[in-house]
Amino acid sequence: MTELKTLLDVDYITRDEKAVIRLFYRGDNDRKIVEVTDFQPYFYAIPEDSEELIKDLKRFDTVVKVEKKNMLDLKSEIEVLKIYTKQPKDVPMLREEVSGLKSCKEVREADIPFAKRYLIDSGLVPMENSESLNLRIAAFDIEVYNSAGEPKSDKDPVIMISYADSLGLKKVLTYKTHAGLNLEFAEILNNEAEIIKRFIQLVRDQKIDIIASYNGDNFDFPYLRGRSEKLKIDLKLGVDGSEIKLERRGMNLGADIKGRPHVDMFPIARQVFHISRYRLEDVYSEIFDDEKFLIKSYEISKFWDSGSREEFEMLLKYSLSDVQATLKIALALLPLQYELSRIIRQPIYEVSRMGSGQRVESLLIERAFRKNIIIPNKPLEEITEERLDETYVGAYVVEPIKGIHDNIVLFDFRSLYPSIIISHNIDPSTIDCDCCKGNGFVAPSGHYFCKNKKGFIPEILEELVNKRIAVKEKVKSEKNPEKKKFLEVQQQALKILANSMYGYYGFSRARWYSKDCAESITAWGREYIHKTIKAAESEGFKVVYGDTDSVYLTYSEELNRDKILEKAMAFSDKINKELPEAMELEFSGFYPRGIFITKKRYALTDEKDKLTVKGLEIKRRDWAEIARKTQEDVLNAILKEKDPKKAADIVKERVQRIKSGTVSLRELGINTQITRNLKDYVQDGPHVVAAKKAVKLGREFKQGEIITYIVTKKGDSISDKSQLIEYVKEGDYDPDYYINNQVLPAVLRILEALGYSEDELKGLGKQLTLGEW
DNA sequence: TACCAGAGGAG
């Protein structure tokens, strides 16, 4: 029996001018670093003239070996030269030289980093067995002294480091105390340097495998690094004794720890959840349906300085609650990252920081190697710019029949785009192939796809989809809850990857970019939904609404629920008989009542009276809670209770409350993302103006940050009146704005769709007396 | 009133 082990990380070092791959394993009880010394760096050249190129290559002393090889490149098999170099660092220079040679047409795969290259070629699977090994996970969080505005690492010290791990150890390290302080988790050291050193020691003593943080990439680790430099101490967290490394990753930083992967939960939470804000407390309450203990940021230095033991203890407890929340979030979200890491076969540090495009591309690169396909190069910057201008037509959206409908049946195509790609073999290598000449699978876009040879991407997609079907079968029969959860995560990871494939074709930076494939997929999608609509209509259904892959149907005559469902099932059976095997129109719900406002904006109630809302203000972070809640109450009154009078009373009550000035700021905050640098805005909306005011008070904003603002009493325009919520006192809000620009538009939209005329509503809106209806 | 920039949702 072989020992269980999991591959946590890979890198390479240079020893005696030779590259040595290091594999960082966690075994049953110990940690192992395995070194590989016989893996040579290489890349490919596609020759104009191979003999000539071989001769030319002899000139370069960094070339150690050249092999001829046949590989698949899109539609054809080609001869390539595999060029081995002495060291990985030789590749960038040699690539330039070689691609400049007359005898060379093109250089390929010279941009695959060496450690990644090794992982692909070796076939090793990172994170394999990680669930069986009981990995040791630790979370940490720092508290920083913030005198005024943003804390700065060149002056403001770290005052606490909190630590919690999956073995049950929890600590808050600090260097101040008060008489009578008695919190078993508090560890008092002499100074700031000591708490940093103690933190490192804890991680090492506990033999931690994965370090989790919340925003550690862009705050905690850069800050610790800043302080460590000032205090002249090391941050040797790597299992090989190396320092943490801060690397640039696009607009952000990444904090890399050798052999002990650091996973930042913040970007993961942003991908996984759709919530109004992504502060630690927001994500915590989203996952655990529980409120986290909070103290305000400006109270940190106040509590630290105050001399009150109670306040100091509050601070310690707050710090502990942060780290415990981070650990809980990590334990909940890491399994999906493990699974993605296994499927993509890249280290968890990388995978956890990848977007959809990078994940798909990494998967394709690995699979291409297995199939002897030579990998396309990354497009040059100017090419990606050009691609951005190549727009194409996407999905079709049916204009809804506005107003209330009863007995609505919902159908949608199961995984429409993946199933189209598979059943029509949509791939850059199969498009408009020579062998099918206008036959094959002919898309409504005019392109056709090969019927003889399966494409690379459809083949991978089919593997993913079949694997997912198999895993979902296992989920059904699995009784052990641990294993069931594991399988559930597996199928989720497969779904994420399968659903990203279409978007990847249209992604301007993709190696396997193909606008023609992307537009063929959407063209087929439109055709299938159109055909479905036509068929439904000829069967006596009314199409109330539809979007991309879905249709909402009612029956044209008065029928009872069971009769309608019977008709509906007969309808989908008929449709499915005519569809390709991989495709299926699925029944996905019956709704006794629904209201349709516009495209992408509607609400339905199911048979358990549960309200489903799409696109309306209720679902939007940039509307105040008071407006969202009022809209929800109005919808419930109309859909569930069929009582417009009650709806009107709700609105009246809400308007009165706003007028009285007693609405809390929590209900008035408007969340909006600052999507760019503040100076880059052409037109400053209220959120930008609010942010710019805050900058004058010492605040800083990261691009992508979500802020909450209030429209206050002070100022002329809405923008003038806007202020970040943290600078606004309770009660300081503009009732007129919240009535006329928030609550009334949200509810009038619903009432308007009920058939009240615009004039009626305007008049009533002004009088704020909705009682008569 | 018409137009634009900007945001965020649906699928």
Place this chain on the structure above:
DNA sequence: AAATCCTCTGGTA
């Protein structure tokens, strides 16, 4: 650094 379609607000002229 996945795609397009779509609605709506607030600023500006």
